[in-house]
Amino acid sequence: MRIGNPATRAAVAGIRRRPRQVLLTGLAVLVATVFTAGSVLLTETLRADLVDAGVRTPDGASHVVVVASSADVGALEPQLREVPGVTDVAVGYRGVTPVVGSGTGGQWLVSSDPMAGPLTTLPAPSSGAPAGPGQVLLGSGTAGRTGLAVGDTLTLGGRRFTVAGIVDLPQEPLDSLVLTPPDAASLGSVLRPARIEVAGDAETAAVRAAADGAQVRTADEQRAAEVAELSAGVGAVLAALSVFVGVALVAAVVVVGSTFRIVLARRSRDLALLRCVGASRGQVVRSVLTEAAVTGAVAGTLGVGVAVGAAYAGLAVARMSGVDAPALVVPPMWLVGCVLLAVAATVAAALAPARTAARVPPVVALGAAEATEAHPPRARLRLPVAAALVVLAVLTAALGATGTEPLGALGLLALSGMVLFAALVTAGPFVIAGAAALLRRPAARSATMRLAVANAGRLSRRTAAMTTVLALGVGLTAALLTGVAGAGASARESIDRSYPSDVVIVASEAQDPAERAAAAQRLAARFDADPLLQARVVGTEVHVDAAPGADPDAARTAVGNLSGGAVAVVWTADVRAETESMLSIARLVGGALVGATLVVAVVGVGVTLALSVGERIREIALLRTFGLTRSGARRSVAAEAGLAGTVGAVLGALLGAGYGWLALGAMEMDDAGGAPWGQLLALVAGVAVVAVLASFAPMRRAGRVEPAQGVTA
Amino acid sequence: MTPPVVAAAAVELVRSYGSGPGAVRALAGISLYIPSGRFTAVMGPSGSGKSTLLHCLAGLDRPTSGQVLLGDTRLGELDDAALTRVRRDRMGFVFQDGNLLPHLSAGENIDLAVTLAGRRPDRAWRNELVERLGIGNRLRHLPSELSGGQRQRVAVARALLGRPEIVFADEPTGALDTTSGRELLGLLRACVDDYGQTVVMVTHDPLAASVSDQVLLLRDGLAAGRLDRPAPDAVLAALGALTADRPAPRTTVVRA
Numbered sequence: 001m002r003i004g005n006p007a008t009r010a011a012v013a014g015i016r017r018r019p020r021q022v023l024l025t026g027l028a029v030l031v032a033t034v035f036t037a038g039s040v041l042l043t044e045t046l047r048a049d050l051v052d053a054g055v056r057t058p059d060g061a062s063h064v065v066v067v068a069s070s071a072d073v074g075a076l077e078p079q080l081r082e083v084p085g086v087t088d089v090a091v092g093y094r095g096v097t098p099v100v101g102s103g104t105g106g107q108w109l110v111s112s113d114p115m116a117g118p119l120t121t122l123p124a125p126s127s128g129a130p131a132g133p134g135q136v137l138l139g140s141g142t143a144g145r146t147g148l149a150v151g152d153t154l155t156l157g158g159r160r161f162t163v164a165g166i167v168d169l170p171q172e173p174l175d176s177l178v179l180t181p182p183d184a185a186s187l188g189s190v191l192r193p194a195r196i197e198v199a200g201d202a203e204t205a206a207v208r209a210a211a212d213g214a215q216v217r218t219a220d221e222q223r224a225a226e227v228a229e230l231s232a233g234v235g236a237v238l239a240a241l242s243v244f245v246g247v248a249l250v251a252a253v254v255v256v257g258s259t260f261r262i263v264l265a266r267r268s269r270d271l272a273l274l275r276c277v278g279a280s281r282g283q284v285v286r287s288v289l290t291e292a293a294v295t296g297a298v299a300g301t302l303g304v305g306v307a308v309g310a311a312y313a314g315l316a317v318a319r320m321s322g323v324d325a326p327a328l329v330v331p332p333m334w335l336v337g338c339v340l341l342a343v344a345a346t347v348a349a350a351l352a353p354a355r356t357a358a359r360v361p362p363v364v365a366l367g368a369a370e371a372t373e374a375h376p377p378r379a380r381l382r383l384p385v386a387a388a389l390v391v392l393a394v395l396t397a398a399l400g401a402t403g404t405e406p407l408g409a410l411g412l413l414a415l416s417g418m419v420l421f422a423a424l425v426t427a428g429p430f431v432i433a434g435a436a437a438l439l440r441r442p443a444a445r446s447a448t449m450r451l452a453v454a455n456a457g458r459l460s461r462r463t464a465a466m467t468t469v470l471a472l473g474v475g476l477t478a479a480l481l482t483g484v485a486g487a488g489a490s491a492r493e494s495i496d497r498s499y500p501s502d503v504v505i506v507a508s509e510a511q512d513p514a515e516r517a518a519a520a521q522r523l524a525a526r527f528d529a530d531p532l533l534q535a536r537v538v539g540t541e542v543h544v545d546a547a548p549g550a551d552p553d554a555a556r557t558a559v560g561n562l563s564g565g566a567v568a569v570v571w572t573a574d575v576r577a578e579t580e581s582m583l584s585i586a587r588l589v590g591g592a593l594v595g596a597t598l599v600v601a602v603v604g605v606g607v608t609l610a611l612s613v614g615e616r617i618r619e620i621a622l623l624r625t626f627g628l629t630r631s632g633a634r635r636s637v638a639a640e641a642g643l644a645g646t647v648g649a650v651l652g653a654l655l656g657a658g659y660g661w662l663a664l665g666a667m668e669m670d671d672a673g674g675a676p677w678g679q680l681l682a683l684v685a686g687v688a689v690v691a692v693l694a695s696f697a698p699m700r701r702a703g704r705v706e707p708a709q710g711v712t713a
Numbered sequence: 714m715t716p717p718v719v720a721a722a723a724v725e726l727v728r729s730y731g732s733g734p735g736a737v738r739a740l741a742g743i744s745l746y747i748p749s750g751r752f753t754a755v756m757g758p759s760g761s762g763k764s765t766l767l768h769c770l771a772g773l774d775r776p777t778s779g780q781v782l783l784g785d786t787r788l789g790e791l792d793d794a795a796l797t798r799v800r801r802d803r804m805g806f807v808f809q810d811g812n813l814l815p816h817l818s819a820g821e822n823i824d825l826a827v828t829l830a831g832r833r834p835d836r837a838w839r840n841e842l843v844e845r846l847g848i849g850n851r852l853r854h855l856p857s858e859l860s861g862g863q864r865q866r867v868a869v870a871r872a873l874l875g876r877p878e879i880v881f882a883d884e885p886t887g888a889l890d891t892t893s894g895r896e897l898l899g900l901l902r903a904c905v906d907d908y909g910q911t912v913v914m915v916t917h918d919p920l921a922a923s924v925s926d927q928v929l930l931l932r933d934g935l936a937a938g939r940l941d942r943p944a945p946d947a948v949l950a951a952l953g954a955l956t957a958d959r960p961a962p963r964t965t966v967v968r969a
Contacts (some may be wrong), residue, residue, distance in 0.1 A: 361773070
């Protein structure tokens with residue numbers, strides 16, 4: 001391969017001969033790319049699946065009339081039937097409403113379907129028969145969850161329905177059932193008519209004329225609109241994910257930059273030789289950047305491969321365990337984009353180290369000087385910049401905290417967090433040097449600890465890189481934990497306030513408050529007649545509790561039977577359970593999102609220590625000749641990892657909790673009690689332990705060093 | 714013999730490290746010239762400033778004061794980029810050891826300076842060099858697969874390929890056994906004799922210095938004498954005189 005100048009060729013040849021080193025350098029980028037590509041695969045698969053399942057317009061439809069209210073439907077339906085060429089018309093109803101039956105309860109997704117003819121969207125029932133009047137079809141997932149079977153009865157909007165069959169529905173986000181359009185219409189305000197589907201070969205103009213000004217779309221237009229709407233939702237998911245992808249990439253850039261610094265320092269003699277025999281600084285910089293590009297391409301390709309493989313495996317496992325998993329969508333252009341992003345990130349990371357490396361004095365080639373971190377970080381340059389960044393971060397945070405618009409305030413806080421991270425990266429070496437100076441006295445008793453502290457302080461730049469990235473990962477996690485804890489406390493409090501009883505029922509939708517109150521009174525009287533229930537009227541709502549000692553299930557059934565005609569029946573226990581499950585989903589999804597950054601950070605600790613130990617073989621050997629034990633050598637590496645881990649985790653936890661608290665304030669949830677100290681403590685301890693575990697390989701290597709290597713290496 | 718043309722010269726060269734009372738003057742105002750087409754050896758006890766002198770002459774280090782001339786170019790007036798070009802196009806380097814890039818083959822290492830300049834090596838000249846240096850069959854090998862003597866011969870080929878005005882050698886035999894060292898010195902000598910190459914070599918080995926046309930002696934950062942066509946014994950005696958703090962011999966010893 002003859003590319004570029006010989007300096008570049010030397011760098012590329014070096015990669016070919018030491019592929020392991022490239023992997024080590026690019027590991028952080030690899031992890032970040034797995035996350036990037038994983039996000040792309042997730043959203044594209046989601047998009048395909050949603051579009052696949054979410055396009056509701058039946059193949060037999062020619063036009064769809066979008067209607068605004070139930071009042072229109074009664075007049076429109078017969079008019080549309082009269083249009084020449086129209087063979088069938090079906091009103092589509094949809095709503096979320098409580099359904100009660102044999103011990104089940106909660107909010108169901110209820111929709112209508114003509115059950116037969118060109119406008120049905122349902123396949124043949126997997127058991128039972130299509131629903132007739134007074135009958136419903138259950139989604140197969142719902143049937144599995146609730147245990148309801150053909151012939152069982154359900155109460156819906158005060159009416160009793162029999163389960164006629166079970167059918168496969170494309171989506172069952174909630175428990176779902178389907179009934180006939182006439183039954184749906186008879187339930188009154190419980191369900192909303194959203195659209196009228198028309199079959200046949202009528203002229204669009206004729207349909208439009210019959211629609212009385214309601215919006216008319218051809219079926220194709222309607223499908224396109226549905227796809228666009230669904231894709232917009234997925235686009236929002238992708239946008240949210242890309243924020244976290246970006247953070248993980250920033251973390252990877254810091255880690256890889258530090259790795260390049262170490263690798264290039266080790267190669268400074270070769271680079272000096274190049275400079276000596278006439279390579280310009282530009283040629284040296286270009287050689288390093290080419291190496292970075294190759295590293296990024298390799299790491300990116302591997303990362304994409306891992307992501308695709310893991311996605312296939314994950315979906316296969318899901319399918320084997322019976323989950324209806326969608327087919328994986330692998331978008332080639334997006335994945336090429338992921339590799340390019342990895343290349344760009346790696347090259348960006350190598351930029352500063354490459355410039356430093358090109359400044360190596362040519363005399364170094366003659367063995368005049370040996371240096372790892374040639375220049376100590378320049379305090380005069382870094383500290384003012386860091387101070388300015390801190391001020392900027394505080395100002396942005398103050399602006400965010402006093403802001404009135406929650407989303408804008410959150411954005412400002414996120415910006416402030418990133419600026420503060422930049423300040424930490426800039427001032428990191430001095431923070432580490434300071435921490436090392438502080439720890440020097442307490443560490444003085446143990447030789448291994450003293451070594452670890454000395455090494456961390458001496459190579460403050462690389463220790464700072466691993467620490468700051470760790471602080472970023474931990475900070476995000478801490479902010480998430482604090483935010484979720486606060487939001488949870490606030491949600492629970494608001495539930496307690498709004499739902500003081502077991503059930504809250506809205507009796508009427510009438511415009512007149514007096515009429516609503518009267519309806520509530522009538523309903524309350526009906527409930528009170530039941531010995532299982534106690535009801536009282538609060539404003540226009542009926543609050544119902546189970547009588548002391550009454551069986552909760554029996555009370556639930558009684559409420560279901562007696563609440564016919566009510567607009568909404570809300571069980572406090574359901575709301576509570578739903579809130580808790582949403583909180584745990586938030587914690588899980590958030591954890592997965594910030595987890596990538598945390599993984600990148602831990603990889604950073606492992607890689608940095610691996611390279612540092614490789615560089616320090618002679619020194620460790622020398623210490624071994626002076627009587628350092630094998631386990632002592634190992635312990636000093638572990639102590640260094642633990643030191644970086646603890647400093648990074650504590651810093652991150654404090655900053656993250658602070659920002660989480662500010663974010664809660666911005667969303668006006670500041671009365672939620674206290675930070676989740678237990679969780680934060682566990683987080684710090686966990687990260688410190690993982691950092692030590694990540695140093696396992698370098699620890700072993702340090703332990704294997706023989707004293708003789710100090711002389712010959 | 715016609716007076717030699719000057720290839721390079723140092724004029725009142727001072728190089729001090731550090732400042733204040735702790736400052737060390739490695740070069741204390743030395744003036745000398747390197748004749749063109751000759752083999753010059755620089756010798757002196759440890760700390761005499763011979764390495765610093767070489768670094769300054771080669772533009773690898775900047776003198777605190779004084780001038781370095783390469784031909785009629787004043788190195789002190791050049792910026793880093795220009796100095797890099799001068800090193801690339803007008804100088805050659807042979808160092809003690811480990812001065813080949815480990816991941817490039819011997820052949821690629823030879824072409825390094827020329828290709829860095831974006832030029833193609835002169836094929837005929839390159840073939841003659843590798844034949845003359847006896848490394849024609851080693852060109853595809855990596856430095857780690859070569860013996861120390863072969864590595865140094867690759868370095869000599871690299872230094873000569875661009876037909877530089879001057880070749881700097883810093884203890885080129887330092888890491889070699891006696892036989893390989895002698896061979897290498899013979900080759901350097903032949904380069905001067907056959908191609909008219911100018912060579913400046915820093916060494917502490919009197920035997921190495923004895924192949925040169927002239928030996929410049931240094932002490933405490935100043936020129937301390939000069940021997941023309943010296944025999945090893947004469948070099949040894951002159952060195953001994955330097956370290957024993959006696960006046961340096963002024964005699965000219967002509968080799969038989």
